[in-house]
Amino acid sequence: MSFESILELIKSILITQTGIPNLTGGQGFMLCVGLLFLYLAIAKEYEPLLLLPIGFGIFIVNFPLAPLMGYTEQGNPELLRAFFKYGVEWEIIPCVIFLGLGAMTDFGPLIANPKTLLVGAGAQLGVFITYMGTLFFGFTLKEAASVGIIGGADGPTTIYLTAKLAPHLLGANALAAYSYMAMVPLIQPPIMRWMTTKKQRRIRMRQLREVSAREKLLFPLIATVFIVLLIPAVAPLMGMFMLGNLMRESLVVKRLTDTAQNSLMNIVTIFLGVSVGATMQADKFLQWKPLLIFGFGLLDFIICTFGGILTVHIMNLFLKEKMNPLIGSAGVSAVPMSARVSHVEGLKYDPDNWLLMHAMGPNLAGVIGSAAAAGMFIAMFQ
Amino acid sequence: MEKRFAFFQIKPWVVLMLLVMVFWPPVASWAFMDEDIEKPKPEFTRQGDIVTAKLIPRAKSTSVTIAFQIKGGGRLVDVKGVEIAKNMSSEINKKDFRSELFSVDVAGVTPGGEAILIVASPFFTKSTSYWIYNKNSPTQWMDASAENTRPQEGTQQFIIRIKDGGPFDSDGAVDGHITLIGGPRDSFWGYVMGTLFIRFFGVFIVLGVLMIGMLISGLIFQKIGKKRRSDDAPPIIPPAGQRLTDAMPSVKDPPEMVSQPEPDKITPELAAAIGTALAMHGAFQQKASMKDLNNTAHACAPEPNFWAMDGRRQIMSDRSMVFDRIKK
Numbered sequence: 083m084s085f086e087s088i089l090e091l092i093k094s095i096l097i098t099q100t101g102i103p104n105l106t107g108g109q110g111f112m113l114c115v116g117l118l119f120l121y122l123a124i125a126k127e128y129e130p131l132l133l134l135p136i137g138f139g140i141f142i143v144n145f146p147l148a149p150l151m152g153y154t155e156q157g158n159p160e161l162l163r164a165f166f167k168y169g170v171e172w173e174i175i176p177c178v179i180f181l182g183l184g185a186m187t188d189f190g191p192l193i194a195n196p197k198t199l200l201v202g203a204g205a206q207l208g209v210f211i212t213y214m215g216t217l218f219f220g221f222t223l224k225e226a227a228s229v230g231i232i233g234g235a236d237g238p239t240t241i242y243l244t245a246k247l248a249p250h251l252l253g254a255n256a257l258a259a260y261s262y263m264a265m266v267p268l269i270q271p272p273i274m275r276w277m278t279t280k281k282q283r284r285i286r287m288r289q290l291r292e293v294s295a296r297e298k299l300l301f302p303l304i305a306t307v308f309i310v311l312l313i314p315a316v317a318p319l320m321g322m323f324m325l326g327n328l329m330r331e332s333l334v335v336k337r338l339t340d341t342a343q344n345s346l347m348n349i350v351t352i353f354l355g356v357s358v359g360a361t362m363q364a365d366k367f368l369q370w371k372p373l374l375i376f377g378f379g380l381l382d383f384i385i386c387t388f389g390g391i392l393t394v395h396i397m398n399l400f401l402k403e404k405m406n407p408l409i410g411s412a413g414v415s416a417v418p419m420s421a422r423v424s425h426v427e428g429l430k431y432d433p434d435n436w437l438l439m440h441a442m443g444p445n446l447a448g449v450i451g452s453a454a455a456a457g458m459f460i461a462m463f464q
Numbered sequence: 465m466e467k468r469f470a471f472f473q474i475k476p477w478v479v480l481m482l483l484v485m486v487f488w489p490p491v492a493s494w495a496f497m498d499e500d501i502e503k504p505k506p507e508f509t510r511q512g513d514i515v516t517a518k519l520i521p522r523a524k525s526t527s528v529t530i531a532f533q534i535k536g537g538g539r540l541v542d543v544k545g546v547e548i549a550k551n552m553s554s555e556i557n558k559k560d561f562r563s564e565l566f567s568v569d570v571a572g573v574t575p576g577g578e579a580i581l582i583v584a585s586p587f588f589t590k591s592t593s594y595w596i597y598n599k600n601s602p603t604q605w606m607d608a609s610a611e612n613t614r615p616q617e618g619t620q621q622f623i624i625r626i627k628d629g630g631p632f633d634s635d636g637a638v639d640g641h642i643t644l645i646g647g648p649r650d651s652f653w654g655y656v657m658g659t660l661f662i663r664f665f666g667v668f669i670v671l672g673v674l675m676i677g678m679l680i681s682g683l684i685f686q687k688i689g690k691k692r693r694s695d696d697a698p699p700i701i702p703p704a705g706q707r708l709t710d711a712m713p714s715v716k717d718p719p720e721m722v723s724q725p726e727p728d729k730i731t732p733e734l735a736a737a738i739g740t741a742l743a744m745h746g747a748f749q750q751k752a753s754m755k756d757l758n759n760t761a762h763a764c765a766p767e768p769n770f771w772a773m774d775g776r777r778q779i780m781s782d783r784s785m786v787f788d789r790i791k792k
Contacts, residue, residue: 192678193682194682196674196675196678196679196682197675199671199672199674199675199678200668200672200675202671203667203668203670203672210663210664213660214656214657214660217656222501222502222522223522223523223656224502224523224525246525247525250501291686294685294689296685297681297682297685301678304674304677304678304681307677308670308673308674309670309674312669312670312673313666313670434745450671450674451667451671454666454670454671455663455667458663458666458667459663460525462523462663463523463524463525464524464525464526
């Protein structure tokens with residue numbers, strides 16, 4: 083073999099079998115984006131459970147020639163494509179996450195004060211306003227719905243709806259949802275202060291009544307009956323959510339509850355994060371729509387917070403016992419972060435005003451509300 | 465003075481970036497993003513003299529069928545899908561045509577005569593109209609003024625009268641052959657706005673119904689709980705020399721009132737409890753900070769001493785209504 087042919091062989095190997103000459107500017111940029119999210123997750127601890135696998139998914143999938151998100155010659159999906167296909171496209175992972183969330187959730191504060199369900203509904207305002215706003219920018223109706231649901235601040239719901247309606251926007255939507263959820267303590271307080279007076283922030287609410295174990299046990303069944311009868315499209319999400327909660331409250335399947343809360347939840351979180359990150363390949367992600375989604379997502383969160391607080395103000399016009407409007411912002415879901423933000427804001431103006439449990443009501447209502455909004459959108463496109 | 469517009473304390477560059485995104489470049493120039501990724505691709509099947517198109521319209525996830533039939537002279541030769549090209553869409557909003565256009569070929573019509581086209585689908589609504597495109601006509605887009613009827617539940621149909629060589633006939637010739645290009649039209653923004661209100665208030669209705677259900681079930685459970693507590697309560701034994709009725713609290717008295725002592729009856733134990741609560745509260749105020757919020761109660765509680773233990777015992781006993789009744 084001549085020296086020239088050896089050189090030719092090396093050159094051919096370099097070009098066809100290594101990534102270096104195939105690395106594009108876009109991929110380089112996305113590698114940096116992946117590293118940024120890893121930094122935010124590890125150093126800043128912003129939603130690390132999700133941003134770490136998402137960040138690594140973005141990072142790994144943007145290396146050229148890496149056999150991760152394509153299909154083999156036999157038509158089989160490659161590793162991350164398989165996670166994505168069977169986990170997200172088949173809508174399994176978001177529903178399993180809802181099972182785990184249900185197993186973790188104590189509906190006591192919501193059962194004790196069902197009025198807060200309306201706050202959860204009012205906080206969906208941003209979902210629908212953003213839905214309309216995105217249409218002005220050339221988004222299709224399905225894309226607009228999937229972007230709108232970001233404001234629901236519910237990761238699994240966003241992923242579930244986007245995978246159903248606009249799978250090509252999944253990465254951007256999920257990333258925007260989780261990023262802004264992590265930034266709830268930064269986004270919400272200015273809006274809360276803007277929309278309330280000092281006097282309103284000091285409103286004390288009556289202690290919640292005690293909720294019996296039997297009431298908690300029956301809640302998932304009652305809620306399933308009402309929600310699934312009215313919005314059958316949301317049955318996969320709500321069904322799993324309420325199953326998880328029923329397991330928890332029944333107290334007879336502690337092993338299953340423990341698995342749903344911990345092991346199962348952790349496993350699916352890994353697959354979900356990596357799969358979502360893997361959808362953000364440079365050629366698909368670096369386009370106008372995915373980039374605009376981050377702007378709309380922020381707007382969405384702002385309007386949802388506004389909607390929640392506004393709903394409390396409106397309710398207070400009719401209620402004898404006034405509600406503290408700060409708990410309205412917790413209607414955007416983001417459990418339990420936004421409830422904690424309401425509580426902390428309240429403490430700033432009255433150190434004895436413990437709003438946490440009161441804010442958990444709208445917070446849980448927000449989970450149901452965002453799932454209901456998602457169900458509305460799914461039904462609309464059926 | 466309180467800042468009413470503290471909201472605008474958001475970093476100016478964020479506000480600027482958002483404004484730039486919204487207002488520049490103008491919305492119209494976002495058309496480059498307006499890629500038609502939901503192109504309906506109809507598939508046609510023929511059964512006798514009825515041609516049926518099966519397609520997934522824009523903003524739908526499931527397929528719908530649209531049936532074409534000719535009555536009153538002439539025969540339906542063929543139906544084809546027609547994409548709305550850019551040069552066709554200057555007068556209309558393409559998004560109004562969720563199923564694109566159809567080209568219907570009719571032959572065997574008496575030259576200059578009329579045929580009736582019937583287009584039926586469960587996809588149509590009462591507000592749907594049928595629009596015709598004729599490039600040879602001065603107004604290229606025309607409302608077919610079709611009769612929109614409901615022949616059976618769940619199906620809406622258009623009855624369109626078409627004349628050979630008339631304004632709807634694309635070939636324009638009086639030759640016994642009619643080519644009609646058109647499609648069902650629904651106002652896109654009307655649909656969007658309608659959806660916006662219906663769906664948003666729909667969420668309110670769903671959660672409102674759930675709220676009512678929970679309020680009712682809550683009342684039932686509270687009643688059951690009350691009944692159970694009163695059933696489980698041990699018999700009240702009056703102190704010596706006192707009648708049973710004197711020992712029981714008045715039925716009219718709410719439970720809270722029963723458990724609250726009168727100011728002149730503050731016992732040393734109760735004073736101890738109040739003192740402990742104040743001590744705990746003071747300790748908490750010193751230590752409470754944003755970081756401690758998760759474990760405040762335990763972190764701030766003082767070491768239990770005699771006073772604290774006595775106070776806690778007092779608090780716990782006051783919670784028990786049965787205990788209160790016996791005490792009285």
